[in-house]
Amino acid sequence: MTSAKAFIQTKVSNFRNAFTSWAAFKSYIEAPQTELDEHGNVIHREGHRWSNEDLEPTPPEKRTWSWVNYVTFYWGLSFGNWTLGSTMIGIGLNWWEAIIVIFVSQTISSIAMFFNSRCASVYHVGYPVVARSVFGMWGSFYVVGARAMLAIVWYGIQLYSGASFVAVMLRCIFGHLYTDIPNNIPASAGITSAGMLSFFLFWMVHFPLCAFRPYQLRGFFWFKGVVMCISCFGLFIFCMANTKGNVGSVYQSNITSNNRAWFIIQSINAGMGNTATLITNQPDFARWSRTKTGAMWSQLLSNPLAVTLSASLGILSTAAINNSWGLETPLWNPWDLLGAILDRYWDAGSRAAIFLCAFCWMFSILGTNIAANMIPFGSDVTLLFPKYLTIPRGQFIVEFLAFAINPWKILASASKFTTFLAGYGLFMASVVAIMIADYFLLTKGNVFVAWLYDPTSENKHYYYHRGWNVQAYIAYIAGIALPFAGFVGTLGPDVSEAAAHMGQLGWILSFVVSFAVYWGLCLVWPTRNQRLSKEKGLGWEQAAADEPFVLNNAQVVDAQESSDGRLAGSVVSAEKSGVGGMTTSAS
Known part of the structure; x- marks a missing residue:
C-alpha cells in the first residue's frame, strides 16, 4: 500500500512540475530515455529518436508469458467466433461443409501465425522493429502506419459491437427505464441516446486497461478465456434445451456441383479473413515469450480447435432457435439472440442469466479489441513517434480516436467502407509473406538487432536503398495487384468474372504471390543485408x-x-x- 501511494504521489508531483516551465513540459511529454539513448548508442537525427523501451528488445524480466499463457490467450481470442458460420452459410455451404471449411481456414491461418511469430520469439522485438529489418528503416513506416490507421477504425467498430451487450445488460437491470430513454440524437447519426449511453460505458471499461503493456495482462487474458467458454456453452445449452435440439435440417447447401470446388476455396479464404489481423500482429505478442517456441506451438494447436468449436455452437444454436421459434431471419448476432430470449422470458431468473451471459460476451469483445487493435496501435505509434510515444500512451490515443471517428455513423451510412475493412487483409497478407520469406529462406533467421536503430546510410544491414527495401516493395505491389481489381469490385464498380474470383481469393493469393516474387527476386537480386549474411556463413x-x-x-x-x-x-x-x-x- 505504501509503495502504491508513493507511486501515485510521484506521478502527481511530476505532472505538476511539468507546467512550471517549457523545458519541464518538454521533458515530461518525451518518452523516458533508455540506456541506449543515454549512452549515445542510438542515432538521433534531426531531433528524431529511433528507440524507446518499447522498441528495444524485451528484457528477460519482462518475458513473462509461458506456453500456458499463450494457450489461454489464443483460446480466449478464438472461442468467440460464434458468427463465423454465418459467413460460410451465407456463401451457400451447408452446416457440415461450413464446419470443415472453418477448420481448414483456421489451420492455414495458424500455420502463418506460427512462422510469423518466430522472429519476435527469438529476438524479442515487436512488429515495428521486425518491419524495419525487412522493409528498411524508412520503408517500415508505411507497413506500420497502414496497420495503425486500420486499427483505429476497427477499435471503434469493436467498441460499438461490445456496446450492444452492454445494452442487453442495462435492459436486464432497468427494463423500460433503459429502453424508453428519450432519444435526442438525429436518426441520421445511426445511434440513439440509449445506445450512446451503452457505448460510453463500454468505452470507459477500456480506459484503465490502456495503461498496461501486454506482459502485464496475462491474468486478464486468462480470465477472458474462462468467461468466453462459460458464455458460449451456456447459450448453446439454453438453445438446445429450449428447442429440444430441434436443429432440423440445419442448413442445406445451395451450390451446384459444378461450382462447389470454387466456393469451398472462396470460403476458406473468407474464413482466413477472420484472423488476418491476428496473423500480422504476432510479433507484438511473441516478443514477451519466455522461450523461442512458447508462442508458436500453443496457437497452432489451440486456434483451429477453438474457432471451429465456437462457430459450430453458433451454427447449431441459430438453427435450433430459428426452426423452433419460426423466425424469418436467423439470429446470428449473439446480442440479438439474447434480446429475443428476453422478449420471450421476462422473469427475474431469465434476466439474471442473460445479464451474466451478456457480461461474458462483453468481456470477450473487450479482450479481443485490446489484443487485435489497442495493443497493435500502441506498438505501431512507438515506431512513428518514438521520442514521445510508448505503448501505453499510444493505447490512450487510440481510445480517444476511436470515439472521435463516430463508428456508429460509419456502420449506419457507409456499408462499402465496412466492406473495405473486411477485405483489407490482402494488404497485410503481402507484408506477412515477405517477412516470413526473408527470415526463413533468405537470411536463415539472422537479425542484427543493433543495426535496427541506425537510420543513417552507414547502416550496412537495414538502410537498403535510401532506407527502403526495393525488392520487398516490388513483391508487395505484385502481391496486391492480382486480387486488387476484384477487391475494388466488392465496393461497387463492375469488374470481370476473373477479377472477381481473384478478389475472392484475396488473402491466399496475395500471400502466395508476394512470397514467391520476393523469394525469386532476391535469389537473382539479393539485398545487401542478405549478401552480408551469406558472406558471413552464418x-x-x-x-x-x-x-x-x-x-x-x-x-x-x-x-x-x-x-x-x-x-x-x-x-x-x-x-x-x-x-x-x-x-x-x-x-
Whole structure:
C-alpha cells in the first residue's frame, strides 16, 4: 500500500512540475530515455529518436508469458467466433461443409501465425522493429502506419459491437427505464441516446486497461478465456434445451456441383479473413515469450480447435432457435439472440442469466479489441513517434480516436467502407509473406538487432536503398495487384468474372504471390543485408546466440562478425564513433 501511494504521489508531483516551465513540459511529454539513448548508442537525427523501451528488445524480466499463457490467450481470442458460420452459410455451404471449411481456414491461418511469430520469439522485438529489418528503416513506416490507421477504425467498430451487450445488460437491470430513454440524437447519426449511453460505458471499461503493456495482462487474458467458454456453452445449452435440439435440417447447401470446388476455396479464404489481423500482429505478442517456441506451438494447436468449436455452437444454436421459434431471419448476432430470449422470458431468473451471459460476451469483445487493435496501435505509434510515444500512451490515443471517428455513423451510412475493412487483409497478407520469406529462406533467421536503430546510410544491414527495401516493395505491389481489381469490385464498380474470383481469393493469393516474387527476386537480386549474411556463413539463427542485444551499463552487447567474418560476441562502444555511430571489437 505504501509503495502504491508513493507511486501515485510521484506521478502527481511530476505532472505538476511539468507546467512550471517549457523545458519541464518538454521533458515530461518525451518518452523516458533508455540506456541506449543515454549512452549515445542510438542515432538521433534531426531531433528524431529511433528507440524507446518499447522498441528495444524485451528484457528477460519482462518475458513473462509461458506456453500456458499463450494457450489461454489464443483460446480466449478464438472461442468467440460464434458468427463465423454465418459467413460460410451465407456463401451457400451447408452446416457440415461450413464446419470443415472453418477448420481448414483456421489451420492455414495458424500455420502463418506460427512462422510469423518466430522472429519476435527469438529476438524479442515487436512488429515495428521486425518491419524495419525487412522493409528498411524508412520503408517500415508505411507497413506500420497502414496497420495503425486500420486499427483505429476497427477499435471503434469493436467498441460499438461490445456496446450492444452492454445494452442487453442495462435492459436486464432497468427494463423500460433503459429502453424508453428519450432519444435526442438525429436518426441520421445511426445511434440513439440509449445506445450512446451503452457505448460510453463500454468505452470507459477500456480506459484503465490502456495503461498496461501486454506482459502485464496475462491474468486478464486468462480470465477472458474462462468467461468466453462459460458464455458460449451456456447459450448453446439454453438453445438446445429450449428447442429440444430441434436443429432440423440445419442448413442445406445451395451450390451446384459444378461450382462447389470454387466456393469451398472462396470460403476458406473468407474464413482466413477472420484472423488476418491476428496473423500480422504476432510479433507484438511473441516478443514477451519466455522461450523461442512458447508462442508458436500453443496457437497452432489451440486456434483451429477453438474457432471451429465456437462457430459450430453458433451454427447449431441459430438453427435450433430459428426452426423452433419460426423466425424469418436467423439470429446470428449473439446480442440479438439474447434480446429475443428476453422478449420471450421476462422473469427475474431469465434476466439474471442473460445479464451474466451478456457480461461474458462483453468481456470477450473487450479482450479481443485490446489484443487485435489497442495493443497493435500502441506498438505501431512507438515506431512513428518514438521520442514521445510508448505503448501505453499510444493505447490512450487510440481510445480517444476511436470515439472521435463516430463508428456508429460509419456502420449506419457507409456499408462499402465496412466492406473495405473486411477485405483489407490482402494488404497485410503481402507484408506477412515477405517477412516470413526473408527470415526463413533468405537470411536463415539472422537479425542484427543493433543495426535496427541506425537510420543513417552507414547502416550496412537495414538502410537498403535510401532506407527502403526495393525488392520487398516490388513483391508487395505484385502481391496486391492480382486480387486488387476484384477487391475494388466488392465496393461497387463492375469488374470481370476473373477479377472477381481473384478478389475472392484475396488473402491466399496475395500471400502466395508476394512470397514467391520476393523469394525469386532476391535469389537473382539479393539485398545487401542478405549478401552480408551469406558472406558471413552464418548458420540458422546464429546471430541470436548468447542473447543478441543486452544492455549492460554503458555498453551494448551485440552479435557481430569477428575478424574471420564469422559470428562472435562483441561490444558496441558507448562512444559515438565508427560505423553508424558504433564501433565493434571482437571478444
